[in-house]
Amino acid sequence: MNSNAPTLYPELEYLGSATRFIEEILQLIDQIPFFGGFSDQEIQALTGYMGCYGAPRKARLLTEGQTDSHMLLLLTGRAAVLKNDSQGVEKIVAEAGPGTTLGEMSMIDVSPRSASCVTTEPTDFAVLTRGSLNEIFINSPRLGNKLLLVLLQLTMRRLREANDRLLLHATDRFL
């Protein structure tokens, strides 16, 4: 059932299926907006498709430009989101803590990573691969609907924020 095999991050500690962390996840639920849209039963089902890893500080979880296609859900710790500037120097563009999802875009449209992600503290995270997503569509299409709705809501919120910032920039120009 779980195709998030330990092979995805061979250099990190594989902690097993996210189902093992269901108690912690249900306790943290208020801090994990991603899981806010799911019932306890749905979270239980979803974690069966997710594998967990433990990473030390300074572990690279995602690399800009790479074409892998899994998403991450940070459970503990902290990570920096980095992008290369025009000189090819990595700059921090955001910070991520528990409950943050990262890399959903490449999971959905299998496009190259738009940013890198490096832990700044020891971090436990869950992984959902594109393969597992396809398994959810086949085995539990209703859970698939819920998952895609939650991802769509998160993405739309980000698009609204980006559009608002663009509108601010446009207004700037006329001041």
Add this chain to the structure above:
Amino acid sequence: MNSNAPTLYPELEYLGSATRFIEEILQLIDQIPFFGGFSDQEIQALTGYMGCYGAPRKARLLTEGQTDSHMLLLLTGRAAVLKNDSQGVEKIVAEAGPGTTLGEMSMIDVSPRSASCVTTEPTDFAVLTRGSLNEIFINSPRLGNKLLLVLLQLTMRRLREANDRLLLHATDRFL
């Protein structure tokens, strides 16, 4: 099966279920990115949940700030996307032609409309309500997965474009 009753736009001509336009839709398919991700059979199923309307020039299809929750798919014609500026004056921010989807955000997160939409030419369009979307989730969850995946891909493409434009603005500041 179809809850896109003629009541949504009482002032416009109701053309019936989108299934009646399936031939036209399948011929236009290359110009309708929204349907690009679906098989002919899936399009057939999807149109059963969509109602069609015919609008004259200058018909208001969406109103900024309003909290209705259906999306539109333009089949023919043309429309302007408008936003109020800080003085409350409507400004055209985009133009939409056949194949364009509008209003998906409010359908998904039931938030107020972020822009208005007014036809600039006589326009036929299909409507998918939040109610019909929920019916798809219940009756055809696999079709729901496909529909949400397509919407997610469209939204992510828009988010990437917005982020690229924001990055350009950020770079501007340092030139």
